[in-house]
Amino acid sequence: MIYKETGQYKSTYQSDHAIFPLMQDKVAFAILMIIAFFVVPFVVDSYWEKAILVPFLIYSMAAIGLNILTGYCGQVSLGTGGFMAVGAFSTYKLMTSFPDLNIMLIVIISGFLTALVGILFGLPSLRIKGFYLAVATLASQFFLVWLFNKVPWFYNYSDTGQITVSERTMFGIPVTGAEAPSYATYLFCLTLVVVFGFAAKNMIRSKIGRSWMAIRDMDIAAEIIGVPPLKTKLSAFAISSFYIGIAGSLYFAVYLGALEVTESFDIMAISFPVLFMIIIGGLGSMLGSFLGAAFIVLLPILLKNFMVDLVGLSAVTAKHFEITIWGLLMVIFLIVEPHGLARLWSIAKEKLRRWPFPY
């Protein structure tokens, strides 16, 4: 009985509502945070930063955003790429228009701007449901990408539509631009993800979260108990887009540093992968957003390194295998546990709780 919850009684509703009601979870989470904030920054190198950690954090942010919309509010969206582009281009415009604005502020304002766009494109959700909505959200995806490619104002009339980040600092240390040290970009993203991760969790366990889930599970009944569908769905779109916008902002400013909209925010590059993340991680689960992001960021790299460096296949054959195995794993996962990695995790915890007894 490694994972014991007996003997931990709650005497107040507050403690019963806590994010980690169990001591073990609390401790584990604290340790994780200590490692993330105080150990990793000292050992991180640029490969880990650029190829794994920063993308993982950014995708987690986007996944939280999409999970709010899809996992909690039940509105399937394939427009993530477009919304991330809004975040990225807001950041670029803000950076170039207000050279003295703090980068943290820029990122958050970009989030708010994306939220506004999200509300606009969330309007059809009032009438359209299910896959019809999912496909309809592609309209926003294609339109936004087209817009940022077409209107030169967004990329400051550069010849090619490429945008490049300039250097910005926090506490004197650059966090954007090519000179930013690995630990700085990592910590910058980590802080945002942790802060907004908690905010998301809090919203989910409050009134607004329950309204979303009510709409998700049965919108008619929700309306009848007094959940206004318009406001609730739009709030989900807004908050989801806020997170996705921040993710887009970081994706541009911290991760890639330079990008061009048609390729970097392509539906196959962003919208689908982020949707995989929340489904493989677990719809309607915060933990799932992180697990899913980790899975999707890491797996291809794992497979690639495994096949190219260990097995010694040529890059191209490895890639073909990678695609195949990747697809297979997705299918297998969905068959084994349609509720995602988060569910697997809780089953594992359940087993630990009973260990060494089988039932």
Added chain:
Amino acid sequence: MSVELLNFIETVLNGLMSGIMYSLVALGFVLIFKASGVFNFAQGVFALFAALTLVGFQTGQVPFSHLINELFGTKFHHWYPEIHSFLAIFLTILTMIVLAWIIERLVLKHLVNQEPIILFMATIGLAFVLEGVGDLMWGSDVKVLDVGIPSGGSVWLENATIGLASEGSEYYGMYIDVLNVWATVIAVFLVTALAIFSQYTKTGRALRAVADDHQAALSVGISLRTIWVFVWAMSGFIAMVAGIMWGTESGVQFSLSLIALKALPVLILGGFTSIPGAIIGGLLIGVGEKLAEIYIGGLLDIGAIENWFAYFMALVFLLFRPQGLFGDKIIERV
């Protein structure tokens, strides 16, 4: 007639033709969605896979030759020079049937009664698998596909219409791609056959029954698995037709799989569950996007709007009919 009018007609005509090309892809989607509630994102990759296989058979490529050569240091690529395209098509159809059977066995069977989004994701996984396997089997080089369908501008139409313009104006006749005409003929044939089949045969009725209620279908003794294999094989066949049409136009290569994205607006406009919807939706989208691209886009000098315009069009239609133009009305009761 004024040249403007003729040009307009030409645009509409070409839009219709493009639409048919989209419909060919959308049809496969509809079939599968109707029978198994699966939104099969792999339909585009199906088309690619079918086209690759067809070319592979036709040119006698050895499947997995790249892989085998890499692993064992051998050097073989082809085992026979070339065979007739009809034989190749026949072999491809067989392959697609086998593929359908495998998919039912390995994927669908295990995902019965899952939520639609899970099934959707599974088909994306499937798309990756097929893409990877297709690459491994046949290589990712571009391949020329020629099964003897003529293509290129129609000289006959051009000559026939050149005189229509009013005297003295500069007009060169109307343009239409012969390949698209063929696509239209084939699509009309396919849809008619499908409609007759599903309305008037026992299997067709069973198909619709399965589409309505899996459990009930099971309870009256319809074997879901047979129906599914049947349906997936059929949409594999349609994918092959789409693959041939698109592949003839652009060569067979990975991009072929992205035509699924062009079929999606067609699908929501026509309704996920309606075969005629797939055709009408395709025609509407085709005409709409071409007119938009040429007239709105041309007027405001903003090119490349057709991609999002198609989706916007579909969206506007959806606002009035949330289940698509021909989709089954959602019978909702409280």
Added chain:
Amino acid sequence: MSLEKIQNISYGKNVIELKNISLSFGGVQALTDVSFEVKRGEVFAIIGPNGAGKSSMLNVINGFYKPTSGKINFAGQERSQMEPEFAAKSGIARTFQNIALFKGMSTLDNLMTGRLLKQKQNLFMQALYYGPAEKEESFHREQVEKVIDFLDLQMIRRTPVGSLPYGLQKRVELGRALAMEPEILLLDEPMAGMNVEEKQDMSRFVLTANHELKTTIVLIEHDMSVVMDISDRIVVLDYGKKIGSGKPQEIRNDKAVIDAYLGITDE
């Protein structure tokens, strides 16, 4: 059980009046010129054959359907239709014929959704959580726990309702409605698919809510023995028309009602 609730109950006053309600969709006439009123504090039953328009009637009352003609007199105002949100805010709660619970959520969360309208903290405070939002959560949790206690749902507090058996789901649904502290409770076939024993339980809950919380109850039910036993007044619909109304005893002996609905009298 005592939800904090101060009501100036004046029994016998009309709490809602429906005047000449007609409703049609897509050419189908669901309700034709139906009028009745519900009095404060009573158990009021609507009965009639399948497709008589009973559920449509409830949907009109809580604003989900907009009547094509007719007036609704509620909360001192005469209006031509209700809005679902307004209805919910003014204390109309309901349950559904085919359970409409939030299947992905736990029993507790389902009941908590009943409190949504009463929670006032804004989005920012909710995201911040600690402080006022937490206090508010705890307050409502306490209220919901009372309902849990009343309906004996303790064992399934954390269970996702989707995996509960049908009867319990019905009970959770009632709980969600009660958590709204409704003035009027609309129950659409609350006993459908239950055996006698379960019906007895359900009747008890409904009657307790009616007696102790002074909730006015509007009920659709097919089981005549239940209806006759627990309701104060009954209205009978057939093909969207009102064919009778009155006390249970009057209905039992009403010729038109017997012909259209009851067939043989209850043994």
Added chain:
Amino acid sequence: MRLKKLFMGMAVSVIAIGSFLEVATADLKFPMLVYRTGAYAPNGIPNADGFVDYYRMINARDGGIGGEKIVFPECETGYKTQVGVECYEKHKKGAMVFQPMSTGITYQLIPKATADGVTVYSTGYGRTSAKNGKVFKWIFNAPATYWDGASIAIRHILKQNLGNIRSKKIALVYHNSAYGKEPIRTLEVLAKKHGYKLMLLPVDHPGQEQKATWLKIRKSRPDYILMWGWGVMNSVAIKSAASIKFPMENFIGIWWSGSENDVLPAGAGANGYKALTFNAPGTDYQVHKDIKKYVHEKGNASGDGSHFGTVLYNRGLFQAMVQVEAANVAQKMHGTSKITAAMYRDGMENVNLDAKRMEELGFKNFSPPFKNTCENHGGSGLAAVQQWDAKAKKWNMITDYMYGDSEVVSKLIAEDSAKYAKEQKIALRCK
């Protein structure tokens, strides 16, 4: 739970090999970012094959560069920027030069490589203003830039029209991305100068469906069409042009729109199509003989060897040759065969491929001579026009190598690079 074990095993292996165990050798490391999969694979494969065959030939024939073997790990990007970043980070340690093979990834790597001190060589693509060595210390794009290309195409048209194209209508069909948009500014400036009318026709990725574009062309009848396409877009465009009976000799593609893969699907219709090039097609060069002898006949050909001598294959040879030559120069300059990345950059900056040197390398008349300097990272800017002979299935060079409108181009480059320098606060080099 077997799955779990597999994952654990793989997790361990990635940690082991991800970055820490990157083997540092004395060899010269030329990482290759290739794309043999995805939408652009048909173009990526022959190009990559050229690289690989050349490196293998050098290793086999000369035992490497100055005795140092070339290692050229391939990293498959699928033409995707994010994967490109991962590949770069994975291979940058000890790497001499990166050939991103995509304009998107090039833009991406410019600041990073500059910060890390790694040379980026984008042969005839990428950011045009990187030609200005004063601003872009680590970036090279010799022998010619897109803006050279655009002005050469215009020059070719001018020549055909005896210098007067005032009444002409020229359409640009371009890949709607950073790559495709590159020539627009130049063409606009040139339009002002020469008085032609420019029509812009973007084609969205991947370019499978271009009906509207070609209907527009058919209607408005431009005299010439220029094309900045890549991947499937090229073949569909050429086929469509043939279909609407556009005179193919008036249809000119950039050097990335002129490979066999682009014209073959159009069959006879493609006859007469023109494309720019800065390297010759065919297999009549010494280097091909060497590759045949040292690589193919030994059974070491990259891929199935079927791309040997194609345009993009030959371009791969050329690109690889320049990269190898830069190492040669660096070794000579610094007097050591074990050069560092910084030394390599110096070598690249001092590459001087005159006719004599080309001949030594087995590239006699293969491409025009060029030379990098501190200020000029963009080489000569020379390119020629080649034309497709559909019957012989062969590209023929129909002009000499010519210069673009250097007056216009260099002004644009100065402007753009100055803007970048200002944005990024870069001090100018090369006093």
Added chain:
Amino acid sequence: MNYVSIKKEKNNSDLLVVNNIEVVYNHVILVLKGVSLNVKKGGITTLLGGNGAGKTTTLKSISNLLASERGEVTKGSINFDNIDVHALDPSQLVKLGVIQVMEGRHCFEHLTVEENLLTGAYTRKNYKQVKNDLERVYNYFPRLKDRRNSQAGYTSGGEQQMVAIGRALMANPRMILLDEPSMGLAPQLVKQIFEIVYKINQQEGVTILLAEQNTNMALQYAEYAYILENGRVVMEGTAKSMRDNEDVKEFYLGISGEGRQSYRDFKQYRRRKRWL
């Protein structure tokens, strides 16, 4: 093949024997904990019990519709006419003559009434007999004949129940598993449906296994009854003996010593004894 002669198979032998089956959902949830039933040829046998008692699961494990809900029979055996059917597909069972009418009707909403009925004959080959049977079904349910061309989704609950039963009849079954035919129906309709079911049983000799909440009705028409609780059979007997049993009276019929109790008079919850 003479249709009627086969169907009139009333005698005292057991057509269906369910022996001590256990059913597990999702590999973890044990729903049936050893249920045994014997169903007499040509009779009506009823399964009674509350919600979640396992009635539906029992029927589904016989017709083997469990598989599609991630359930499986882990123990025990099911014999139909001396054939072990527990591993058979639903379609094979239908061919053998066992067909289930599911709870909640499950009509094919977008098919017309007639098409619905015809799908019932999916496993049959003889088109002429199918046509005859269609007419017979219309005889039992004249209302369906009037609505033969309307979409089943637009018919009323009662009509849908008729479609469901009619559809089952179209398979020319030897045994119908009838799950909650009265659910959500008005009293008059309930009676009508039960009468038709009874008629079918009497005239066609189709064996019927009926799961029902409406104990009163079920016991009026059935010959033999089982009571399930919590996945176990807790009581069985002839319908008559059941009707006279005090416990059944109290818990399932709502009648205690002196007569029917009013629903108004139950004062407390959790007052009862259980057969466990």
